[in-house]
Amino acid sequence: MCGIAGILNLKDGTPPSRSELEGMIHAVHHRGPDGYGYYCHDRVGLAHARLSIIDLAGGDQPIHNEDQSVQVVFNGEIFNYVELTVQLKQQGHRFYTHSDTEVIVHLYEEYAEKFVDHLNGQFAIALWDSTRQKLILARDRTGIRPLFTVETGGRLYFASEVKSLFAHPAIPRQINLTALQEVFTFWTTLPPHSLFESVEVVPPGHLMVIENGVKRLSRYWDWTYPNEQIDQHKSVAEWSEELKALMIDSVRLQLRSDVPVGAYLSGGLDSSVLTSLIKNFTDTPLRTFSIGFEDEEFDESGFQKDLVDYLGTNHTHVLCKRSDIGTAFPRVISHTESAIVRTAPTPLMLLSGAVREAGYKVVLTGEGADEVFGGYDIFKEAKVRRFWSHAPDSEWRPLILQRLYPYLKHSPTTSGAFSKRFFQQGMEHLDKPYFAHIPRWATTQRIMQFFSDEARAAVKPIAFDAINRILPAEIDAWKSLNRDQYIEANTLLSGYLLSSQGDRVAMANSIEGRYPFLDHRVIEFAATLPSRYKIMGLNEKYMLKQTMQGLIPESIRNRSKQPYRAPDSQSFFDGETPLEYVAYLLSEERIRKAGYYNPKTVNLLLKKCARGKALGFADNMAFVGILSSMLVDELFIEQATIES
């Protein structure tokens, strides 16, 4: 795990200098505190900040091929590097390190741009081929590791984080209001947007190739589903056996490291699966970490304790108070580099701090299981709404909605006839691939009412069909659950859970997260599962639960999913008094200066939240969304210097 940065001259110009690269890479020191490396040649400059995990003594980057004509800097891990090294040596390649990085240059020599198909890992790669004068930027399949670019002044700048780009004086700083609207709809910007004008993301599963000054983007992998399920007759036992073997292998590969590896433990099914596979099928000593809350509504300490007792792990528990969230939030936003609509990344940053304090650099985490195996409430909600749509006048069909969200203190299903009206939203869009997401997006878009007249005038409002930009043509032919999974994987997962709530808050404390459920072999296997084996009735992740029978406590295997959440607007007040920075950022004067929001409406929202009257999702998302975007403005636009 590391940080990378670089510059490519797209036409003749001053060669990138070492001092330019130093400025950029020093801004992401937290991603790689164990040392820096540079490569400067003619029109290209590469920089690397290293967090040493594999080949501690010999893995310094950039790393090159035999004749040094191919150079690479890379952030991430190639989990199958052991097998690839054997294969490449048999093909005649000579290795000068024992690191996973070196397989990249030799694979490139063998397979050119197809090298990426051979990688099982999580990565952001910058590879320079001096013979062909070609730069390749590659990002892993699901978007675990970040990679941003800016093209300006005849140069392409790239880096793991936006703050590296902003460390260069040539890069302009401005919030992209269309991208902000995307966050306030889909919870994330949609590729290629970042939250900033001119800064773009290399989308997950893509290669960006720049050759002779010409840039092209191509997709090498995507979440995809068969039009018809492959084998409807295979038994649950047969599916389970295959899945178990695959999950054991994924965990085994992702435990590869020259430093000890820990695991997050949430008390839910997914982290229980991982910890139990580590315990039962590997010889890695199990070391676990969990987060708990004072508020009962969010706390899962009881389930965490059940599993700790069951597995007998060496465990660290971190208790997160509301005030901890309010205090740490500005630092979180300095790392997310985006507005967010929930505070949930904050406790995870505190947790990664505890991992670091315990002397660990790497943790396995259960992210991805819900997207891969059908775990989310939104999938179940859509299933009920589709079922209801078959007989819209039915009185009893919508009653099943009451079985959703039992863990919410203020559930949208408890207001009787109003719930029906709420979940009826978008019923006329049954044929749209985003049918499942309409209620969530409609609630999130309520934040837009706080925009100032100037902001409204500056950009066209975005509609739900903006999502079509990132959808594949074949999506309409897929089963409805598969459509829901695709959209979830390409919005919430890649743009929020793996970034704002994943990489960014882990790397804030120099911690690498690993995601065995996102091994592409697991994703591709699960894509062929019949929908009924993902959600059986309203029993989510059915096949995963079947597979783990006997390996995890029944209390955890049979519990309903409780999504990870954290206290929102109430974290930012001491009694009814807003924290000092909150009062400043949401003051009429500061809001007016930034220009995005209407100061009077924001003030009314602030007062409502201060009185503790913001009970529902809409107000809480508005508060967190506005505050986080004002922090982005303060940290990245207003202040010239950036925390690094």
Add this chain to the structure above:
Amino acid sequence: MASISLTIKLSEHLENFMSTEATIRNYILENYLFTEDQSALDSADSFLDKGILDSTGILEVIYFLEDEFGIKVEDTEMVPENLDSVNNIVAFIGRKRQ
């Protein structure tokens, strides 16, 4: 005398009605439309159709009504006919007070 008494009763009733309506209007304007501009809300506007409230928003409104007017909203009364506009709420409170 009878007509004077009736006039007074009607006037009290109207005053009550006006103050209930104003209280509810101001509550909705301030807490869901985040504005003091009275023209932003017509008393007949449907909260759901106009996107003023979502289904958790209606729970907040119920808490408010119970607190402010000392009534108890039963589960069976949580229907749009009672709660989906300022006018519907005013009429509902009127019925509850009888």
